[in-house]
Amino acid sequence: MAAPDSSTIQTPLIQTQTPPLRQEDVEVDDTQLSKSLDRLETFLRFFGFCQYSFLSFSLSWICFLLLGVALPILIIQLTYCSNCEKYEIESFELEILISQSLVAVISLICVSHNLRKYGVRKFLFVDRQHGHLIQFRREYLQKIHGFFKLLGVWIIPCFLLKAARQVVHIVYVHHSWWQSVGIIVVLLVSWTYSTIIYLSGSLLFHLVCNLQVIHFENYGRLLERDLDVSLYIEEHVRLKHHLSKISHRFRIFLLLEFLIVTATQVMALLETTGNYGIINFINGGDFAVASIVELVGIVICLNAAAKITHRAQGLGSVASRWHASVTCSSNSVTQMGINSNGGSVEAANSSTSIPTSYSESDLESVEYVPMATNTQLASYMTMYHKRQAFVTYLQSNPGGVTIFGWTIDRVLINTIFFVEMSLVLFVLGKTITWTTK
Template identity: 85%
Template sequence: MAAPNSSTTQTPLIQTETPPLQQEDVEVNDTQLSKSLDRLETFLRIFGFCQYSFLRFSLSWFCFLLLCVALPLFIIQLSYCSNCEKYEVKNFELEILISQSLVAAISLLCVSHNLRKYGVRKFLFVDGQHGHLAEFRREYIQKIHGFFKLLGVWILPCFLLKAAREVIHIVYAHQSWWQSVGIVVALLVSWTYSTIIYLSGSLLFHLVCNLQVIHFENYGKLLERDLDVSVYIEEHVRLKHHLSKISHRFRIYLLLEFLVVTATQFMSLLETTGNYGIINFINGGDFAVACIVELVGMVICLHAAAKISHRAQGLGSVASRWHASITCSSNGASQLGINSNVGSLEAANPSSSIPISYSESDLESGDYVPMATNTQLASYMTMYHKRQAFVTYLQSNSGGATIFGWTIDRALINTIFFIELTVVLFVLGKTITFTTK
């Protein structure tokens, strides 16, 4: 693939039709983009994702083990009431803690590894090749702001549900008020920390995919410009290379998260259906909260992967429409009495041909028709075959976000859904039975 040294083709490819911005506007957009990236990096530093040194690495994992494992485990042991079996099931609390800790640890481990290896700009592909292009700066800023908005949209309702469950649980536990307040605050801090770490991993994958979707959507506009076919192929190779990098960096994360989330759903199903005691919102409400949060994270990942896969797969149809439009528009030249084989050449050079209307009765009109030369015909056929080869190339190299070779699109998502549904129905069939005498 051509490196950044191929700027002679890529710079006009992106900026030819973009109206020139004033130098002040360019500097303002660049400053805003830098501020947005700094804000994102500060957020990632606070929650321990930026482990650029051994000290940061140690501090990050110490805080994680303290807040996400040790603190909730201590509170479970402290607040457990052996005489409150109706409202407390200790196994439920421990299993939910294990599930929450696992998904958060996977997110922290995978994201911190990539950030330590590439840095924020290269990790998001907002580097010198893309981030300094004025055409995309505003869209980059919007996507980064969308990261925080989406995080708040999902954290807030889940936090309220978690808080309601903990308050109701404390009311039925009949402990002293100061101890109850301390337990609720500690549990909410621990849950919020682990949930933000988990969802941040999913939203970072969502952000990386959306930033690349900008370029896939812009690719259709490139076809409207009079550029050489080799430039289009080079741009597509670059986009596909970035998509391959995204899939490679997140494949372990997506696979492990999917396995843990699936195991959590089956565990919650088995525990609630196989338990002979009373299951209510007090002792089983954490299952609902944990399942909702984990499913939200997986849905965010699958939605982002499917979106970028469909954008990549849709380029073939866009190129086919572009090729057909150019080829069919050349037939309009036949109405002027010009050979259709040179129509596109005449259309590409409007100054070389003058439209003249002739009546059907003008028998001498053929004397004024410019005849196509062998050079013009060969040039047109060469361009036609180049476009046809380009369309064939796109249709054969659609690509998309993958997990070890499996493209994440609607077909894979439907397959996952029906596999999950089949296993759920099997578990329900083994645990919920009705006998008659």
């Protein structure tokens, strides 16, 4: 059976629970969300992600090649001091530039491809057809604002660290004051441009995942209501289908970024431990800056993927609690006069109570106690089996963001950590040795 298209999946579960909104509030929220999306699209267009035409495609890559690659290479070649190896190592500068450009290129290619194919709204699942715009627009606004806030939180400290390194480097490598200022400005602009492109790709993945977290949290709250099980299953199929789309769109991005960042860290270890000169903040500080920026991007991606995977896998426990609560609810049992063994509550109580002699009036009143019918019993057991089947379905289909079948959860993150640690220790063991006389 073919996978259901999200454009054709109905969402009665969400629609039935949408509270009535005033027309004024709807229009205001629509306007604010549209402005936020336009602001986000303008930002992405400025940094070359929106390659909707051949002209925008050409301008985007020309700007990146000139500003992100050619200009810093030219500065490195023209200002290199062959007699200042204590403060300047050309191979370090070029290798750092290569790794910085590669992660930015991967981000630019993957994000621009998805935006060109789907557009901003459909890419973020915030259109009316995919994202239930009426109910969740305010949560969408918070998450979109969080995109810019998180970008500023990470880019500003890294920029200050990079600027401090460049200033210290220029102080020790003597140039004229106007040449020094020009070098600092050009290198900082180039670095900021490439770094924002790289972090924007990671933050867009983070934003897409957080927008879906809204739906999973709402789904967990809806499970506490006694609705038709078929509606729950239909909504979960839709959410799981969106997760598979997110995984498909970002799997190449995540895999390549992880491989490039790993290779960069290994290269930094080999260069710093295998160099016979003095390594200090002046000539090797860019390794620290580049490592921090690249690891921040990877951590942002892993955090977002693990968060939404945790929400998806946690639905099984929420559904189990809901199923147990409904099954063991005394109100629902006594209303139907049926216990969990299929008998009446009164019959169950009489089997454990002390024998009592009734008067004639008592016996007449007993005749009016409602007894469980076969229809009631069948209905109760049918609902029980439906809930049990639903819980089994959720536990068998946990969902989550995947990379070619590998679910990004805490287990995978722990595996990545130990693989990286083993790799670091292996490189250090091959490059650092102690000798005794």
